[in-house]
Amino acid sequence: MTQAPDTLTDDLGRSLRTSLQVALLAGEAIARRRENRLRESRQRSEEHARAFQTRLRAERGSAEAQLRPVHSSRWWDAATPEILADTYRTAHAWKDQSPVAADALARLDDQLAARHKIDTAALGVEQAGVADRLAAVMNDRAAREAASNSFAERGFTVVDDRPAGRGFIPTWDLRQANGEDIDRGAIDSAPQHWAVFLTRDDKNEWAPEFFCTDVAAAGLDRPVPPLYLAHEDWWWEMAAEHQIAEIYEQFIHNNAPYGVAHMEDQISRHYGIDASASRGLPDELADRLAAVTTERAATATAEKATRERADTVAAIGNADRVDAARETQCTPAPGTQLDTRAAEFDAALEWAKTAVPRDAERYVYASGERKDTARETITTGWEVVQSKAWATENAPALAAQFAQTEISANRQDYLTARTELIQEWSTAGRPRVDAAPGIQPAPTLTSSASPNRYDSKERRDALSAQLHAAGVDPDAIDARLAADRDNAHPIGTPAASTTQSPKASKGDRSNTRSVSTERGDR
Structure with missing residues (x-):
């Protein structure tokens, strides 16, 4: 009876040792599985990283291959707005990872400014959106060029800026010989006497504005405009002599002393003559004004010829000096061994x-x-x-x-x-x-050296x-x-x-x- 407790203790000890051994084995198995999962995870991460780096290198190489032609003039001659926009977008996306892309982006900025007068820094959008804005600008310019070509092919003169002055008379200041307003029929019948300026209309489409470049040759008349135009400075740059004389006569007839004084002041400032000497004689005043215009045109032509001759002489002199300087640089000085x-x-x-x-x-x-x-x-x-x-x-x-x-x-x-x-x-x-x-x-190689x-x-x-x-x-x-x-x-x-x-x-x-x-x- 005294040995029963010892037997129980031994059984309990053996059972506990077995449980501990099982637990240790289970723990080791869990640890091995955890290590295997960590190792597999690291391997997958490394494989993913390698795959990502490989894909990144391939994409960068593809982008650089797309960007290298921007240094060629032939590429710029053939590039469409869509190609320019896509290339710019690619250069901007890779500029921080690729020196080739950064160099191409600088080239794009320079050539867009030089060839197309587009300052990418002044487009008013973030750098990432410049490509989209650039595409819109280029497409808009292409649409305007297409519209311009349709008029140029028919004989019209297409101007890029809104014209002004005596050489460009708008349709509202013109009448046909029968007194009717100018219509497209009158314009299309003599395109060689008309200039076209394209502007946006209410529908945001390119619409033409017509300006007559030779009123007499086109067989048109310039009627007396509203009197209020005499107070506009821009009107005096385009007004015909007979229009000025007739408005002056109307102010006199209407007994408008302020208008008369204004006309005399403007005539004196623009033509250098005293209009009061021709009061009541509009034809005489118109002839005097026309004579001043003719004299100025002749003087301007002579001055232009003189300037052209002077510029030519100066250019020849500069060329001679440049050639002399080049010869001095290319000719070796006495005592030098070789050029x-x-x-x-x-x-x-x-x-x-x-x-x-x-x-x-x-x-x-x-x-x-x-x-x-x-x-x-x-x-x-x-x-x-x-x-x-x-x-x-x-x-x-x-x-x-x-x-x-x-x-x-x-x-x-x-x-x-x-x-x-x-x-x-x-x-x-x-x-x-x-x-x-x-x-x-x-x-x-020497004679003793191996010939291979x-x-x-x-x-x-x-x-x-x-x-x-x-x-x-x-x-x-x-x-x-x-x-x-x-x-x-x-x-x-x-x-x-x-x-x-x-x-x-x-x-x-x-x-x-x-x-x-x-x-x-x-």
Whole structure:
């Protein structure tokens, strides 16, 4: 009886230990499941992050490809309002993540102001809404241009600003020969004597306002206008002489001393004559006013001719001074060793000895036309290398545009982009760099050096991989490698033997361009 409690205690202990072991195992299983879920969650997050970054890079690359053409004049000539608005929206969306987009946005602002007189900062909307406002402005301008063209094609003169003065008489101040008001029939019968100004009507549509440019030739009359117009300054800029004389006569007839005094003051101010000497003689006053107008027109014509002659003489003088200054800058001073161009070619020749040794060899040892061709090829190739190095630091968008055309199959696009690149570099003063980025000069081989040191399989494999990654056609890659092997030894050393530096077959070389042509003349 005394051992019963011990037996109970042992059973309870074993049961408790078993429960604890089960609990520990369950806890470990829960912990493992939790760790697995956390690890899977982290993996999913990393996968999502990688997918997001990949998608972001792809979208940014697509946006940059859309934005690079904004630096081309041909793109601007063909761009529609919708294309401009969409491109502007893309540039604004990516301007903080992409230098290409930021550069394109600045280019868009500049060209919109220069080409279309649109100041994006003054459109009155937030930057994000500029694209929509720009589309509205461009579409409105296109609609106005279409309406203008319809009148221009029929012989009307289309003006951009509301005209004023004697050369543009509105329809309300005109009458037909039979005394009737001006209608569209009278206007359309003689479009060469009418100017059109387009303005918005009540329906917000473009409506024309017509102004006669030659009243006499159109066979129209100008009646006496309401007397109150004599007190409007703008009316005096367009009034006919007989209208002024007849209004003056009416004020006299109506015994209106204030109106008479006002007319005499205005006639004296605008024509410099005393109208009181012709009171009661409107025809005489009209003739006097017409004589003043004729004299002023003749004087203005003579003064215009004199100004044009003076401007021409001044322009010729300025051109002579500019030419003289250029000659002074281009002519080397006494004692200098070489002028700038000669010094540049010396640097280009040194570069060519390692970069394009076959062209350098042709220039050194050839003569006549072959020597001139080699010199031109070397100069162009060196200018491309120098301008690319400069653009990478100072005009990245221009460098990216040129790099895009380098891998393009369109030769004309490449030549155009190359010309623009060299011109921009020349405008910046043709700064020179010591080594062209991306160009690995060939090491100078000696007689004891291995002939495969430059023309190595590893280098050709790396070049082939780069060209494949750039999307270059496989046939073009094979031709490039064949030309690269042909150009593998630097100037002054013998070419590698056929066993050490395999040559392209005769069939392959027929379609192969030299490295200098690829880099210089493409």
